[in-house]
Amino acid sequence: MSKKKGRKVKYLVGVDVGGSKIMAGVFTHDLKQLHSVKIDTWVHRGPDAVLQRIIDCAKDAITGAGLKLSDVAAIGVGTPGIVNPKAGTVVVAPNLRWENFNLRSRLVKAFRRPVVIGNDCTTAMEGIYEVELRKKPRNALGMFMGTGLGGALVLGGEVYSGMGSIAGEVGHMVVERTGPRCGCGSQGCFEVFSSRTGIANRMRAKLQNGDASMLKELLAQDQKEPGTLRSEHLHDAIKQGDQLAERMVRDAAEYTGLAVASLINLLSPEVVVLGGGLIGALHEQIMPIVHDQVRSHALLRFLKEPKVFATKLGDRAGIVGAAVLARRAATGH
């Protein structure tokens, strides 16, 4: 480990806040992971409880790495929703029940260390770009399928943020004009089909219409306590021959493939990388369908075929990316 300008070596903390789980990792300056902790988010306990869970999770990770808070150079946090990184606020995160939530100042108060926050997908993409995309493509697309469905764009070698800080809202591209209502107020959004929440909602609707599934009880429980149904449950049900789960995951994969193909036609990226909990647990089911859809719908006769793959970082993409943000905050680059 290198010492810079005689200063003591400091460590980075990356936190990834999800609708179901919070994960925190402690990293060296060159992004070697020392320790990580994963706990439930417990969204149903309310906004302040979620904040406390984030603090607890990060502290556990630091302690677990055998370090003290004073050893930490900076803390990065990726959170779902619309984030204003400059102001340090979460404008709105329906999955966490946050609105105009002053996340950074509250974390600074708790940790007395520099804190930087970002959108969860953008942050995961920073991690993937830094450690997995070694060729540093100029243009790349990230798509993250979990509780919700988000995206991130790298354009011209930089994470793209549009006019505000919410570009890359892949989940709210409309893929079926007459599709089901989405929580955003629109209808037929991609997220309605291809997020875990969307799959759960569609399965519940099918159960009401007389379909059967071994996940029936879990789905009922999930409605009261969102996040109860995990991607792993869908995976196990499919392995055990559950046809409804299989059909809904196939639908999710088909829409994902369509969206990927559309975005290839639109942006001609070099790389499309998929991540998030659904991909982590179900990439064997999902990726072949995505590849099929890309072959049928992307203009591959005319454009260079991009690499389309699932991130090998799995559910670590978020904490690695958050550590990248923390390193940037600590070192200025």
Place this chain on the structure above:
Amino acid sequence: MSKKKGRKVKYLVGVDVGGSKIMAGVFTHDLKQLHSVKIDTWVHRGPDAVLQRIIDCAKDAITGAGLKLSDVAAIGVGTPGIVNPKAGTVVVAPNLRWENFNLRSRLVKAFRRPVVIGNDCTTAMEGIYEVELRKKPRNALGMFMGTGLGGALVLGGEVYSGMGSIAGEVGHMVVERTGPRCGCGSQGCFEVFSSRTGIANRMRAKLQNGDASMLKELLAQDQKEPGTLRSEHLHDAIKQGDQLAERMVRDAAEYTGLAVASLINLLSPEVVVLGGGLIGALHEQIMPIVHDQVRSHALLRFLKEPKVFATKLGDRAGIVGAAVLARRAATGH
């Protein structure tokens, strides 16, 4: 008029090649238009005939402006299809029946002047950006509805071209998974619904199913000689109460609005500008529907609302943009 470094003032020629019409304009260095000419493309006469039409059109414009070829500093040409500006070739332009067509070298041979070529939509967007978007937005989206349906993206203040030179293929975003087949080999592409060719095809299908329209004969003729049905015909038919034309144009506008909303959610641009023949003739019918769809489907609660409007350049956007390309070729900026 300013003289630069004692050299004689030279003029710019901009040509816009469409599936139905070719237009050429002669411009001063500061993009003042001196003269323009518009003729039929006559695609059915074959690839070489189209080339000759381009040459004739540009020569007519130069003569009409009272100039000689030697007065022309450079010629810019926007053409549909996939263009390789560096090589000066049109990789493929189905609407013109061109494949690996060496457009630039053949035009240089005809004119003995510097020639630069570009994709028609990208070129139109260059024109709009230069003369109409005075605030020089960092991120903007152009969508052009004519014989086909194309797009162009300005990202970070520059026209975006992805990995190759075919980014911005808005027309081949999939908007209906189970929609009609598209000429590109995919199905349910946006172009199938919202281009003039798409509207004509859908109207013919409806006529076969027993619908009625005063455009029946024109539509039959258009099938033999694509381009016979003009946007103006659709406009006039709607004004005279033709319900089928009205319904198909409304569908086209709804899908356009959906695509615009999706792209706003994805890219959060400052400006979305619509152009092309359909918009030129039918903006009064189309734009209110587009605005409605944007209001229902874009995440406007969370992002800054972009300006969505029809270009005031009308069908001149292409030749102005081509003149911008020509000026860049002549002056190096």
